[in-house]
Amino acid sequence: MKSAVKAQQAEDSAETGAQQIRDAIREAIVERRLSPGTKLSESDVGNLFNVSRTLARAALQALSYEGLVNVEKNRGAFVAYPSPDEARQIFAARRLVEPGILREAAARITAGDISQLRQLLLEEGRLMSERGQTARRAEIKASGDFHLMLAEISGNAIMQRFMEELVARSSLVIALYGQSTASSCGHSEHGDIIAAIENDDLDRACQLMLHHIAHIEADLDLRERKSLGLKEAFEL
Amino acid sequence: MKSAVKAQQAEDSAETGAQQIRDAIREAIVERRLSPGTKLSESDVGNLFNVSRTLARAALQALSYEGLVNVEKNRGAFVAYPSPDEARQIFAARRLVEPGILREAAARITAGDISQLRQLLLEEGRLMSERGQTARRAEIKASGDFHLMLAEISGNAIMQRFMEELVARSSLVIALYGQSTASSCGHSEHGDIIAAIENDDLDRACQLMLHHIAHIEADLDLRERKSLGLKEAFEL
């Protein structure tokens, strides 16, 4: 999957410890094992991974730069709880960049890439039919991986990293505001996009991508419900 | 300038110390007081700001997330030295996102915004005619601020942060590969873009923006010249 960028970072492998913790927590957040708003105290994280608070703190800081965690001064770190407005911005950003990434990817795509994409789709479909929490989590990840793989194929490491952030944050938004119990991503739409790329119909591929993002967003209920409880929740 | 986002972060102000150091170093990098490749040892940074290595380290970590500093394991932190390929990716990313940002900004722009942009341009022009290092540095910053202000007007905090990263890294690239002694940004092009926005000619504004970015990139000499000194530098 993420061969190019990872290989560069891992030139002396053995990531500095904090990175491993960061990755572990990120995965937990993206796979929704950690709910938005959950407190991540430095001591707890440290104990959990058997490291000092120093490393736990570094990992949480890193996650805060990715927007997955909010650190409030003197209060601690919490799994991000994106506001409806933030959610809209995340998807606006995706609408803004994904067509461009798609175009760049299409210009460099190889037959091998396409077969890898197809394989990803297959895997995704397989997971969709399975039952159980772990399958559901893997499915969430796989559906995001489609978008990430396009970014990787584009060959632009900067856009790739940006997409990683956007996909991860999208996962949080869907966890918070998603309505349909069904999959977070219309599965077939991924396949349609690949087909359009294969046919060199770039405009159509981009349009499909925009529709796809719109579909995800349409499944959200972005009504403000934060702290409305204070007054109106009982004045109903 | 950055009222909206900053105000949110600064809700309890008094940034945690490390942030101040990070901002100070970033400014030094963007204004080219620190050259690419310069070593930033944790002890030195700490002494310079009269804080412990802990905070210095945190600041350097933060800068590495923005791509302005590279941290090599067990070796230390260095001001980023973007490769020609990285440089191309940075500008590819800008070409990809800036037209989109421009479109979003144009949709929300107010008369007040336009006058602020104009004022920025005036300031930029004034600095361009001045002499001296400090003026030159301020000019570099001002020319980037134009692009950042558009991102701010777009109202998307995520894209704004991304643009901040891209502009900062662009400054590094220009420092490394820029040829013309003149300004890094064709000054008049900024004005043209504003004019096109005012005329509601979005397509033209986007095209001008793409040309503008292309002009900046055209001023670069992106030939690989890494460590050619070992042999060939004297075999000429």
Place this chain on the structure above:
DNA sequence: ACGCAAAAAAGTGTATACGATTTCGCCGCC
């Protein structure tokens, strides 16, 4: 005098320690 090896110096990686801030419970007071 040159090269190599070992030791010292410098610098990073991580843990621990201590002061500061927030949070929560408890007690007296109204």
Place this chain on the structure above:
DNA sequence: GGCGGCGAAATCGTATACACTTTTTTGCGT
């Protein structure tokens, strides 16, 4: 009985300490 303040516990912010890695220096042998 409720409310406000005071103190303890928890938690964060920062500094310091120690272990390990890298780099430099020194000293010896050829």
